[in-house]
Amino acid sequence: ATLNTTVATKNTGNISVQSSETGTAYLVHSSITVDANTTQANLDAFALADKVNKVTIATVDTATDLAATDLVDGEYKVYTVDIAGNISTASAGTVTIDTTAPTAPTALNLITANDTGSSDSDNITNKTTLTIEGTIQTGTTSVELFSGSTSLGTVIVAMGATSFSKEITLTATAHAITAKASDAAGNVSLASSALAITVDTATPTVSTVVISATDSSDTAKTSTLVAGDKIVVTATMSEAILVTGMPTYTINIGGDNKVATYVSGSSSGNTLVFTYTVATGDTTDATTGITATTNALLLNSGTIKDIADNAATVTTPAESTNTIIVDAKAPTLVEGAEASGSLFGKTITITEDGGYKDFNVNFTVTNAKEATFSVTGTDANKVTISDSTVSYNGTAVGVIVKAITPDFSEISGLTIDGNTLTKTGTNGWNDDGNGFSATGISNDGFVSAQAGEIDAHSYRMFGLSANNDIVSYEGIDYAIYIVIDSIHIYENGSKKGDYGSFTTDDVFSVQRIGDTISYLKNGVQFYESLNKTTDTLYFDTAFYTVGSSITNVKMGYDDIGDLEITFNADATQDAVNAVTNAVTYTGSAQTVTLSVTDEQGLSNTTSNLTVDTPDTLAPTLNALTAPTVTIDANGGNSIGDTIVLTITFDGNVNGLTSGVNSTVFTVAGTSVSATWSGTNDTATRTLTYTVASGQNGQAAINETALKAALVASIKDAADNAFTYTVNDGSIANIDGIALPVIDAILPTITLTTTGQIASSSDLVATFSEAIVKGTGDIVIKESSDGTVFETLSILGNNITIGGVDNRTLTINPSADLEP
Structure with a gap:
């Protein structure tokens, strides 16, 4: 018998046999012994089981199919029994029945060379032709790969191989790759575990760009940006990306290109963040704002790729963000053509790119007590003044404040540094921490200050008082109490109410207009006192906490002091320039400095304008040293006795160094002679009355005659004549000086x-x-x-x-x- 089929096969088909004689061919499992004692009956009996199948050989030497159906696995040979019952020897060849499927392939893997991008093991690639490898069971003859249910092809493996490798072609999408192994019998394994592969050939693009802003500490900011604030550019990509190097993003601020540097977005996210720190000089305007073009994103020799290694297209959407205002450019002052009547002798031009809301124009001098600034309106300059409001062309554009830094005649436990007061004594409402100004407000006026700090242990008050009899806070007649982070009103130690919180930028004022006391925060009244007064009021303070302070201390009265003009949102450049050029000055000879500060606190400190003014301040009496009278030790009422009037001026004067006056002193209402004495270019003069024979009655000083004599003869070095307008023109102490009764007539x-x-x-x-x-x-x-x-x-x-x-x-x- 001859076995034509020698390869392994399953038990579901046929094998081919042939014989040189007709008869019956038997396919016999190797576990069954066929020898000389075996009969055809024996074989037929086995054929009833699952280890022997038979077929009739009708034609000699002709291939005949013998069914392998339902046979158990194993090695089989063919025997032929001729019609005489003779059993042939076993076929030379054998056939193996195999119904066991091989084990499914394992460890499917995309080869490293094909795994592109940031990782060579994430199975994300931008290649479409890929090689898959895996492990197989010995005996596997082929492996077929699938993407889902779609066959990707079969690879034949060598006999005895334990691994396979197959090149496949995939489309650009996500795939689940599986493998099935086949053996020589045609048994097919189950599908392997899926290997997830993503083929990504898409180019990343910039989807959106958003421009926002923060302050220097990275807190979102919507108000005007100043130097140190940040402009943040957030570019959203179409997919997750990776960044190498330091790309930049160019933005345009008010017409000037600025480079925002890369700060984040390289951790497989889909956003790139760039920041630009606003520098001094940066500014936007109403028409351009912040913009960016389509070529704003630059790689700078770096890369922006997705995780599959596809390089990004860096073309960006054009962006225009006019809601963000940048004003880090200081305003400028420029002197123009000569102008008659101008304080500076020339026309002043002020330029500010950020608008004029809360814009300050400041005229300052060394000695503010000897300065009177005025804003002079005319039909030509379109400027008008009403109280403290200045208007241009009929529109209110700002307010005027005149103030000095007060001198303090009484101070304890405080240090004074410019216009800052700080407590240095001991904690408590005690003598330490008291300051009382040397000059008072006799008419309308104000005092103002800011909190030096916000602290849970800072307690301090300031305000107005008629006297300093009580140095603690109970002695302040009208006080703003700034404590921790809240505002209170106290009057002579009695609390009047609580009025919210504050910042160190807030300016607090206590003012008197007429006989009414008001309390203001940033120029807005929040309380009006029920206690009215026309007394002369002084700047008064009380501090509890060591280290607590008030800053920007100011006092305004009698129209003197540095001039500050604060403009509002209705102010235009024409308005600001017109008002500034309308300022005039009278006062002592000193240097006037003009400076400007915008809403962001930027000032023209490098280009302040100065002018030296002549002395137009008329000499007057010293406000702190009242006229005095010295009466002769003998009583001043007898012949030869003297009464000496000493007058102190506010500066050195000329005139009345000698000569007789017959109007100032009177006896019983009749003028008597007195003699002037003094030295030019000094600040004091004396008028000496010597009692003469025949004079009898009450001695007195004629205040009107005294002022007339001073006006007629006293001048300063600039030839300004004496004047006296304070206290409604009444010279302090003159009416209250007690003079003797003169008796210079001899008795008879x-x-x-x-x-x-x-x-x-x-x-x-x-x-x-x-x-x-x-x-x-x-x-x-x-x-x-x-x-x-x-x-x-x-x-x-x-x-x-x-x-x-x-x-x-x-x-x-x-x-x-x-x-």
Whole structure:
């Protein structure tokens, strides 16, 4: 018998056999013994089981199919039994029945060379032709790969191989790759575990760009940006990307290109973040704002790729963000053409790119107490003034404030640094922490300050007081109490209410207009006192906490001081320039400095304008040193006694260094002569009245005549004539100086002892007015020849004064008179 099929096969088909004789062919499992004792009946019996199948050989030497159906696995040979019952020897070849499927392939893997991008093991690639490898069971003859249910082809493996490799072609999408192994019998394994592969050939693109802003500490900011703030550019990509190097993003701020640097977005996210720190000089305008073009994103030799290694297209959407305003450019001051009547002699032009809301124009001098600034409106300049409001062309564009840094005549436990007061004594409402100004507000005026810090332990008050009798906070008549982070009103230690919170940028004021006291925060009234006053009021402070402070301390009164003009949102450049050029100055000779500060606090510190002004300040009396009167030690009421009036001016003056005045001093309402003395270019003058014989009555000073004399003759070095307008023109102390009653008329004897008298009699004389003992002697003489009879001391007991109104003088000689 001949076995034509020698390869392994499953038990579901046929094998081919042939024989040189007709008869029956038997396919016999190797576990069954066929020998000389075996009969055809034996084989037929086995054929009823699952280890032997048979077929009739009808034609010799012709291939005949013998069914392998339902046979158990194993090695089989073919035997032929001829029609005579003779059993042939076993076929030379064998066939194996195999119904066991091979084990499914394992460890499917995309080869490293095909795994592109940031990782060579993430099975994400931009290649479409790929090689898959895996592990197989020995005996596997082929492996077929699938994407889902779609066959990707079969690879034949060598006999005994334990691995396979297959090149496949995939489309650009996600795939689940599986493998099935086949053996020689055609058994097919189950599908392997899926290998997830993503083929990504798409180019990343910039989908959107958003421009936003933060402050220097990266907190979102929507208000105007200043130097140190940040502009943030966020570019959203179409997919996750990876960044190498330092790409940049170019933005345009007000017409100037600025480079935003890369800060984040390289951790497989889909956003790129760039920031630009606003620098001094950066500014936007209403028409351009912040923009970016389509070529704003630059790689700078770096790369932006997706995780499959596809390089990004860096074309960006054009972006325009006009809602973000940048103003880090300081305003400028420029002197133009010469202008008659201008404070600076030239036209001043102010330029500010960020608008004029909260824009400050400041005129400052060294000695603000000797400066009076005014804004002079005319039809030509279109400027008008109403109280503290300045208008241009009929529109209110700003407010005017004139202020000085106050001097303090009484201070304890405080340090003064410019216009900042800080407590240095001990904690508590005590003598430490008290400051009281040297000058008071007699008419309308204000005091103002800012909190130096916000701290849970900072307690301090400031305001207005008529006196400093009580140095603690209970002594402040009208006080703003700034504590921790809240605002309170106290009046003479009595709390009037709570009024919200504050920042160190807030400016607090206590002002008096007429007889009404108001409390303001940033120029807005939040409380009006019920207690009215017309008393002269002084800047007064009280501090509890060591280290607590108030800053920007100011005081305004009598139209003097540095000038600050704060403009509002309605102000235009024309308005600001017109108002600035309308400012005039009167005062002492000093340097006026013009500076400007915008809403963001940027100022033109490198281009301030200055002008040296002449002395137009009229000399006047010293506000702190009132006129004084020195009365002669003898009483100032007798012939030869003196009364000296000393006058102190607010600066050195000329005139009235000598000469007679016959109007200032009066006696019983009648002017008397006095003599001026002093030295030119000094600050004091004296007027000396010497009591003369015949003057009698109340001495007084004629204030009107005194002012007239000063106005007529006193001038300063700049030839400015004396003036005096404070206190409604009333010179302090003049009316209150107590002068003596002058008695420079000698008494006369109206009645004496005459005729014949007894030798023991007293001598008696009656005078025209009351008399008192003075000094000297009374001499009694012989009337005939002048011989001295006796000399008596006026102070002795022999001399007495009495009678009606003490007008009688009695002389009692020590011896009887000679007949």
